[in-house]
Amino acid sequence: DSGVTQTPKHLITATGQRVTLRCSPRSGDLSVYWYQQSLDQGLQFLIHYYNGEERAKGNILERFSAQQFPDLHSELNLSSLELGDSALYFCASSVVGLGNSPLHFGNGTRLTVT
Amino acid sequence: DAKTTQPPSMDCAEGRAANLPCNHSTISGNEYVYWYRQIHSQGPQYIIHGLKNNETNEMASLIITEDRKSSTLILPHATLRDTAVYYCIVVRSGGSNYKLTFGKGTLLTVNP
Numbered sequence: 001d002s003g004v005t006q007t008p009k010h011l012i013t014a015t016g017q018r019v020t021l022r023c024s025p026r027s028g029d030l031s032v033y034w035y036q037q038s039l040d041q042g043l044q045f046l047i048h049y050y051n052g053e054e055r056a057k058g059n060i061l062e063r064f065s066a067q068q069f070p071d072l073h074s075e076l077n078l079s080s081l082e083l084g085d086s087a088l089y090f091c092a093s094s095v096v097g098l099g100n101s102p103l104h105f106g107n108g109t110r111l112t113v114t
Numbered sequence: 115d116a117k118t119t120q121p122p123s124m125d126c127a128e129g130r131a132a133n134l135p136c137n138h139s140t141i142s143g144n145e146y147v148y149w150y151r152q153i154h155s156q157g158p159q160y161i162i163h164g165l166k167n168n169e170t171n172e173m174a175s176l177i178i179t180e181d182r183k184s185s186t187l188i189l190p191h192a193t194l195r196d197t198a199v200y201y202c203i204v205v206r207s208g209g210s211n212y213k214l215t216f217g218k219g220t221l222l223t224v225n226p
Contacts, residue, residue: 002157002159004157033214035216042216042217042218042219043152043158043201043216045213045214045215045216048213048214056213057213058213058215088155090157090158092157092158098207099144099145099146099205099206099207100146100163100165100207102148102160102163103150103158103160103214104160105157105158105159105160106157107156107157108155108156108157110155
């Protein structure tokens, strides 16, 4: 158990809809990262938050947004969903956002857009 | 961050050591070598990391060459549960605006 909690585990929704994925980092971790993994694809970095502030962005679509709250949990909002957004979404946390700080991943949210 | 090169797949017999290579010839002096693994559809799992010296923990050993241009992850006694995709990545130390990107990794299959 990594200590990172993601909810829900599974989500099925229709095209055009909006969903929110939630992540609770490990206790004491200030950094939260979001990744997308499509079928048979690698892990694509989406966004990184540190202590409530956005620190780095990857190839995150404009339809996607994220937030890290004062209690350090994070939410990833996906809107105007398309079939191609079906994927595993992973959250990871680390103590700080620096190089000597391993990431610990949750078990992901599997999103299916129909 | 420096790019890494890994073989797409490897096989290992159960109980034997699994040696997974990684090339990172453009690594900078302030970049760490990290290893993660992902068992099918589960969240990636941190294994080990190092800067210059060899490292060992309860899961594995990391051997970094003296010029730091390559490294090897060693699983000393592979089990069937070690079958996974193993990712070698290089992470810059310091700074707060870095992105942790994963390549395609090596699919290690441990055979009975």
